[in-house]
Amino acid sequence: MTQGSGLQAGLKNRHLSMIAIGGVIGAGLFVGSSTGIATAGPGILLSYALVGTLVVLVMRMLGEMSAANPTSGSFSAHADRALGRWAGFSIGWLYWFFWVVVLAVEATAGAKILEGWIPAVPQWGWALIVMLVLTATNLVSVGSYGEFEFWFAGIKVVAIGAFIVVGALAIFGVLPGADTDKAGLGNLTAHGGFLPHGPGAILTGVLLVVFSFMGSEIATLAAGESENPQRAVTKSTNSIIWRIAVFYLGSILVVVSLLPWNDPSIKSDGSYVAALNSLGIAHAGEIMNFIVLTSVLSCLNSGLYTASRMAFSLGERGDAPKAFAKTNSRGVPMAAILASVLFGFVAVFFNYKFPDSVFLFLVNSSGAVALFVWLVICFSQLRMRKIIQREAPEKLVVKMWLYPYLTWATAALIVFVLGYMLTDTEHDGRETVLLSLMVAAVVLIIAFVKQSMTAKRAPSEVPATEDPEKVPTA
Numbered sequence: 001m002t003q004g005s006g007l008q009a010g011l012k013n014r015h016l017s018m019i020a021i022g023g024v025i026g027a028g029l030f031v032g033s034s035t036g037i038a039t040a041g042p043g044i045l046l047s048y049a050l051v052g053t054l055v056v057l058v059m060r061m062l063g064e065m066s067a068a069n070p071t072s073g074s075f076s077a078h079a080d081r082a083l084g085r086w087a088g089f090s091i092g093w094l095y096w097f098f099w100v101v102v103l104a105v106e107a108t109a110g111a112k113i114l115e116g117w118i119p120a121v122p123q124w125g126w127a128l129i130v131m132l133v134l135t136a137t138n139l140v141s142v143g144s145y146g147e148f149e150f151w152f153a154g155i156k157v158v159a160i161g162a163f164i165v166v167g168a169l170a171i172f173g174v175l176p177g178a179d180t181d182k183a184g185l186g187n188l189t190a191h192g193g194f195l196p197h198g199p200g201a202i203l204t205g206v207l208l209v210v211f212s213f214m215g216s217e218i219a220t221l222a223a224g225e226s227e228n229p230q231r232a233v234t235k236s237t238n239s240i241i242w243r244i245a246v247f248y249l250g251s252i253l254v255v256v257s258l259l260p261w262n263d264p265s266i267k268s269d270g271s272y273v274a275a276l277n278s279l280g281i282a283h284a285g286e287i288m289n290f291i292v293l294t295s296v297l298s299c300l301n302s303g304l305y306t307a308s309r310m311a312f313s314l315g316e317r318g319d320a321p322k323a324f325a326k327t328n329s330r331g332v333p334m335a336a337i338l339a340s341v342l343f344g345f346v347a348v349f350f351n352y353k354f355p356d357s358v359f360l361f362l363v364n365s366s367g368a369v370a371l372f373v374w375l376v377i378c379f380s381q382l383r384m385r386k387i388i389q390r391e392a393p394e395k396l397v398v399k400m401w402l403y404p405y406l407t408w409a410t411a412a413l414i415v416f417v418l419g420y421m422l423t424d425t426e427h428d429g430r431e432t433v434l435l436s437l438m439v440a441a442v443v444l445i446i447a448f449v450k451q452s453m454t455a456k457r458a459p460s461e462v463p464a465t466e467d468p469e470k471v472p473t474a
Contacts, residue, residue: 007072007225007327009226010142010146011142011222012226015147015149015226016223016235016236017236018149019149019150019153020219020243021153021239021243022149022154022298024213024215025295026214028212029251030295031270031292034266036205037255040201040205041195041256041262042256043196043199044256044261045256046205048248048249048252052244052248055240057407057410059216059240060398061378061400062078062377063234063398064384066078066233067233067395068384070232072221073092073310073314073316083383085454087376089317089451092313093319093320094372094373094443095310095369095373096310099304100307100340101363102366103131103304103341104347104350107344108348109292124348130297131344134148134301139332139334145301145305146222149301157247164246166279167258170183171257179278182258183279184257207424207427211370215299218306220233221309223236225331233398234398252271255272255274272288273285308333311336366436367433367436368432368433371417372440375414382404382407385403385404418433
């Protein structure tokens with residue numbers, strides 16, 4: 001196989017635009033929102049607004065760093081430079097771990113839907129087929145990944161857009177032929193009030209919805225393989241506010257306005273299916289299953305891409321096997337992709353053989369990684385702003401608002417959410433944080449041991465005429 005010269009700019013502007021829009025719409029929005037609504041009532045809107053604000057602020061920080069230095073390693077590469085090798089190594093590997101576990105979760109979710117349609121193929125067979133197909137698209141070229149994601153994300157965007165329009169017409173009683181007896185803005189306060197379980201339910205809701213926002217940062221990783229990385233990062237960063245406002249707050253507002261928050265169908269059928277069924281729309285369940293399947297495939301596609309590019313970046317920096325940093329003639333990091341999907345297959349196996357032990361451990365131990373990533377982005381930006389201002393101030397085309405005060409406030413809010421999770425025993429919040437901290441501690445120990453060994457070895461390997469700090473470490 002011909003050796004390549006690195007990643008290639010195979011993503012077009014339309015790919016990046018749709019990856020940015022679709023990346024913020026995870027399958028968790030369709031699948032997980034029903035639990036949040038049942039827990040917090042209409043007040044779940046405040047939970048989504050709080051987490052949405054957090055994501056906007058974190059993405060602004062990441063956008064500032066990535067516009068100045070677009071790279072496939074994104075926040076891991078920025079942490080490497082701003083905080084030290086240990087930080088880039090640790091958060092990079094934790095992020096990789098998160099996405100390869102997501103591969104198994106999403107493959108299983110997609111397999112369940114497909115088995116319902118074609119039961120002749122067992123669930124494990126569908127999971128295998130889905131993983132193989134999307135592995136093949138990622139191995140062909142970055143352009144094929146971009147093309148698949150363009151259509152997957154496009155279907156999600158159109159679906160949610162149509163849902164909001166249809167729902168709004170029903171809420172105001174102008175949707176022809178629909179049963180709108182239960183619909184109306186009165187549902188926001190009529191059934192125990194806007195906060196039926198009290199203000200504390202807002203924070204509980206935050207714990208349930210925070211992980212459905214993971215994926216917003218994918219556009220900054222993908223920008224490194226686009227024709228104009230700086231423009232792509234700037235555009236995706238500036239549009240994050242309306243994307244979250246429309247797709248999350250807009251669609252959830254429609255759900256809790258179409259039918260009472262405590263309607264049993266929300267938990268039994270799922271929030272979006274229940275909302276459509278309440279209008280008497282034929283085949284609502286099948287339509288929503290197709291949309292959820294599309295979201296699952298999109299998440300799988302992006303998860304494999306994201307995990308492989310992080311592995312590639314770690315390989316480039318000497319924090320992963322050197323083979324991960326090698327590309328073929330089409331600019332595809334094959335070893336990084338295959339290693340990521342191999343771990344995904346192993347996780348799928350654990351999901352079928354040991355769902356309540358090994359696989360549950362994998363899911364819970366990666367669950368808080370999103371918050372760890374956001375926290376590292378905050379601290380990286382605090383240092384990186386000074387570096388950019390000193391070395392290349394003209395690259396500050398995106399700036400974090402009210403620096404450094406808003407950055408510190410965001411970091412404090414993330415720490416507060418992590419602390420609050422430790423008090424949550426009903427929804428596994430405490431277990432998730434403790435297991436995630438345990439895995440993070442193991443990775444940190446490996447990082448410091450590796451850094452110590454490299455430091456001891458470096459002096460003997462560096463010629464006397466060279467500056468040791470300028471020599472790449474293995």
